[in-house]
Amino acid sequence: MIDHPENSEEYKGLTVNEGVANLPQVNPYATFRRRKQVRTAEEYVEGILRGDITLLSQAVTLVESSLPADQIVAQKVIEQCLPYAGKSIRVGITGVPGAGKSTFIEALGTHLCQEGKHLAVLAIDPSSERSKGSILGDKTRMNDLSTQANAFIRPSPSAGSLGGVARKTRETIVLCEAAGFDTILVETVGVGQSETAAHSMVDFFLLLQVTGTGDELQGIKRGIMEMADGIAINKCDGNNIERAQAARVSFKNALALFPPTQSGWKPYAETCSSTEKTGIQDVWRMIEEYIRYTRANGYFEAHRTEQAKYWMYETINAHLLNGFYQNPDMEPLIERAEQRVLNNEVSSFIAANQLLKQYGEYKNK
Numbered sequence: 001m002i003d004h005p006e007n008s009e010e011y012k013g014l015t016v017n018e019g020v021a022n023l024p025q026v027n028p029y030a031t032f033r034r035r036k037q038v039r040t041a042e043e044y045v046e047g048i049l050r051g052d053i054t055l056l057s058q059a060v061t062l063v064e065s066s067l068p069a070d071q072i073v074a075q076k077v078i079e080q081c082l083p084y085a086g087k088s089i090r091v092g093i094t095g096v097p098g099a100g101k102s103t104f105i106e107a108l109g110t111h112l113c114q115e116g117k118h119l120a121v122l123a124i125d126p127s128s129e130r131s132k133g134s135i136l137g138d139k140t141r142m143n144d145l146s147t148q149a150n151a152f153i154r155p156s157p158s159a160g161s162l163g164g165v166a167r168k169t170r171e172t173i174v175l176c177e178a179a180g181f182d183t184i185l186v187e188t189v190g191v192g193q194s195e196t197a198a199h200s201m202v203d204f205f206l207l208l209q210v211t212g213t214g215d216e217l218q219g220i221k222r223g224i225m226e227m228a229d230g231i232a233i234n235k236c237d238g239n240n241i242e243r244a245q246a247a248r249v250s251f252k253n254a255l256a257l258f259p260p261t262q263s264g265w266k267p268y269a270e271t272c273s274s275t276e277k278t279g280i281q282d283v284w285r286m287i288e289e290y291i292r293y294t295r296a297n298g299y300f301e302a303h304r305t306e307q308a309k310y311w312m313y314e315t316i317n318a319h320l321l322n323g324f325y326q327n328p329d330m331e332p333l334i335e336r337a338e339q340r341v342l343n344n345e346v347s348s349f350i351a352a353n354q355l356l357k358q359y360g361e362y363k364n365k
Contacts (some may be wrong), residue, residue, distance in 0.1 A: 041076035041164050048081060048179045053152060056179045060154055063168045063175070071260040078171050081178035086304070088120075088177045089291055092198040093331055094188045094224070095208030099102040100234045101187055103274040106206055111280050112183055113148040120152045120181040121145070121167055123286055124188055149332045152181060170201045170311055199227045200310050203300065209229045209251070209269075211243040231269035237276045244271045265290055324359055331356055 039058070059307040061073040095101050102123070109119050112244030121142070145151050156169065173184055188198045199205045208227035231251050236244035249270040261267070270286055272279030294300040324330060346354075 001172070008278040016292065025260060038254055039073075041073050042078045043079065044073070045080045047180075048077070048175060049084060051180050056152070056175060057154070059175055060156075060172050064156060064169050068101075076174035078174055081174055085177035087172075088182045089185050089204070089287070090173060090184045090186065090202040091287060092186045092188065092205045094198060094205070095234075096210065099208045099210045100274050102142060104232070104234055105185055105187055105270070106145045107272075107277055109142070109151060109185065111147045111277075111284065113145070113151050116150075117183045118150045118181045119145075119148070119178075119183045120176040121154065121174075121183065121185045121187065122172055122176075123153065123155045124169065124186070126229060139250035143286075148222070152179075157362050163204075173201065199266065200307050203303070204229045204290050204293075206283070206287070209233050209247070210235050211240055211247045212220065228267055229263075229265060230267050230286045232279075233269055233271045234274055234281060235272035247271075263294050263303070264297060265293055291303040327359070327362070329362055330355070330359060 011173065022109045027076050039055075044055055044059045044062075048059060059077050062070045062077065063075070065071065072230070092099055092104060105121060105123070109121055112119050142153060145334060148154060156172070173186075176184055184202075186198060186202055203226055205229070207224060209231055211233060215294060231246050233247050233251070251348045255267050255269070268286070272283050274280070291300065294303070325334075333355060337346075337355050339352050340346045341348055
């Protein structure tokens with residue numbers, strides 16, 4: 001105890017308290033986040049092959065990461081998982097906004113899980129063009145499906161990629177298949193001719209449509225109709241049943257006008273109600289029928305081979321694009337060329353050609 005002379009009789013009436021001991025520099029009530037555990041590619045692969053959902057999710061995060069260090073590990077994981085992939089049925093689902101894609105996927109997914117299938121849902125969430133952020137709320141909209149033990153739901157940001165399909169979705173499919181999922185559902189953002197990206201990574205492409213929006217055929221572009229292997233007319237319930245049946249006939253007539261598909265399959269439409277869980281079995285029966293048909297005539301494997309070649313070239317294009325923009329030597333040249341274009345000193349095409357020429361010279365050094 002420190003002796004304070006002010007407390008002596010000489011200074012009666014003046015009291016000085018002992019004071020408070022020095023507080024610790026670190027807040028004892030603060031909670032600290034654990035340092036992220038660094039795993040090897042082999043540890044990820046081992047966990048994925050034994051069906052560890054946590055390690056699968058972490059591996060998917062690596063695949064989606066743009067960090068070079070993460071990409072190195074991710075590519076090793078994909079390479080080691082590849083021999084165990086390719087044994088699932090891949091279904092792409094697209095549709096106009098408001099068609100009820102998430103509700104339909106939950107109804108279909110719950111039905112498949114009850115049949116004993118292991119289901120992975122890759123829900124692509126649209127990214128903001130301004131903030132580049134995504135809500136990633138699909139998992140919260142699939143409450144029933146989220147509780148299924150044999151279901152895995154992974155929302156991913158589209159990140160501005162073609163057709164709203166995340167560029168890494170195909171690699172995520174490989175990881176999910178290696179983890180033992182025999183059915184993969186890929187939900188895209190919405191209808192557009194750039195849905196080619198989704199079509200090029202699935203076996204069956206389902207177009208989800210809804211009635212009561214005027215001319216049902218008017219909002220669907222021909223390119224989407226030609227890509228669709230089947231159509232499901234959702235919300236066939238209540239007062240909408242007759243309109244849904246009429247729309248089914250309209251789509252049947254429209255599909256008959258299209259040229260024959262490469263697979264030889266004749267697409268058709270089914271009606272269903274995601275909320276009342278009716279017609280869901282008919283839609284899945286259509287998908288199974290298509291898979292049996294294309295496997296029998298050899299198109300199934302041929303189509304997957306073409307998809308693998310397509311994504312090889314897509315990966316090359318993406319790598320070249322990233323190499324150009326992420327090259328530190330090119331950044332000042334790009335800024336200078338951009339300013340010259342804005343000042344009308346040079347045309348956009350000439351500036352682009354000059355930049356590509358400079359990039360080529362740099363690569364040849």
